[in-house]
Amino acid sequence: MQPAQLQALKEWFIRYVRVFYSDDPAVQDGIHLKEAHTGRVCEEMRLLGNSLHLEAADLNLAEAVALLHDVGRFKQYATYRTFNDRRSENHALLGIRELAGTGALSGLPAEEENLITKAVEYHNRRELPHPLPERQSLFARLIRDADKLDILYLFTESLARENQKPNRALNSALPNTPGYSPVLIHNLLQGRLCRYDDMKNYNDRKLLMLSWVYDINFPWTLAEINRRGYLEKILDGLPATGEIRQAGERLRAAVTRKTVRPAPGAGMTAGTGS
Ligand SMILES: [Fe+2]
Numbered sequence: 018m019q020p021a022q023l024q025a026l027k028e029w030f031i032r033y034v035r036v037f038y039s040d041d042p043a044v045q046d047g048i049h050l051k052e053a054h055t056g057r058v059c060e061e062m063r064l065l066g067n068s069l070h071l072e073a074a075d076l077n078l079a080e081a082v083a084l085l086h087d088v089g090r091f092k093q094y095a096t097y098r099t100f101n102d103r104r105s106e107n108h109a110l111l112g113i114r115e116l117a118g119t120g121a122l123s124g125l126p127a128e129e130e131n132l133i134t135k136a137v138e139y140h141n142r143r144e145l146p147h148p149l150p151e152r153q154s155l156f157a158r159l160i161r162d163a164d165k166l167d168i169l170y171l172f173t174e175s176l177a178r179e180n181q182k183p184n185r186a187l188n189s190a191l192p193n194t195p196g197y198s199p200v201l202i203h204n205l206l207q208g209r210l211c212r213y214d215d216m217k218n219y220n221d222r223k224l225l226m227l228s229w230v231y232d233i234n235f236p237w238t239l240a241e242i243n244r245r246g247y248l249e250k251i252l253d254g255l256p257a258t259g260e261i262r263q264a265g266e267r268l269r270a271a272v273t274r275k276t277v278r279p280a281p282g283a284g285m286t287a288g289t290g291s
Pocket residue numbers: 086087108140141
């Protein structure tokens with residue numbers, strides 16, 4: 018993708034989002050939340066792409082995917098006043114309908130239009146379809162990592178502010194009751210991704226966020242999760258049980274295993290993940 022094409026998409030996005038601006042502060046807060054999220058995911062995407070030495074055209078394409086990955090969120094919030102897909106509709110599918118309906122991607126080569134559309138469609142799936150063509154897989158894995166990194170930022174920020182102003186949009190309105198559900202801690206102890214449908218309270222949400230470590234694709238992303246202290250910030254807010262401590266140890270071991278490069282001459286370099 019050429020820089021001018023990315024610039025045109027950015028201008029399209031600004032015009033598109035402006036339509037959803039509202040005098041109702043409750044609506045405007047939601048629109049602004051996703052606008053700011055989009056901006057940060059674009060920055061994370063550039064950093065991630067640079068870590069992989071993507072060429073300039075692919076970096077631009079990756080940023081376009083980041084720019085548009087949550088385009089469905091604006092209409093979703095304006096229509097349903099929620100970001101909960103289960104209580105409204107799948108925002109990724111809503112997004113690709115909006116892209117198609119507005120012709121936002123119509124000036125692009127068909128291959129790029131297809132890569133963007135598929136990456137947006139797949140960004141919030143529990144698992145990527147398998148197998149995927151190599152470039153579809155690359156851009157889908159990129160956006161999934163960049164998106165998770167910013168959601169972890171938002172989530173840990175909201176934990177820090179929890180007592181002052183809980184963010185209902187982020188904690189899915191789950192009750193802040195003591196304890197956590199056995200199925201989530203079990204998944205975490207097994208090194209598996211947790212399921213949204215299993216969450217019963219806010220602690221379960223924290224366990225689910227931790228389990229994202231097992232669904233990260235690139236070493237750079239894990240290294241950033243580690244460097245920014247997201248795991249510790251979430252673990253600190255959970256009950257101090259033996260299970261939680263064990264889960265924390267397993268998470269830290271997984272991060273170390275996937276981010277630390279072997280010493281020179283050891284014959285292998287850290288993989289890019291799958
Ligand atoms: Fe999304």
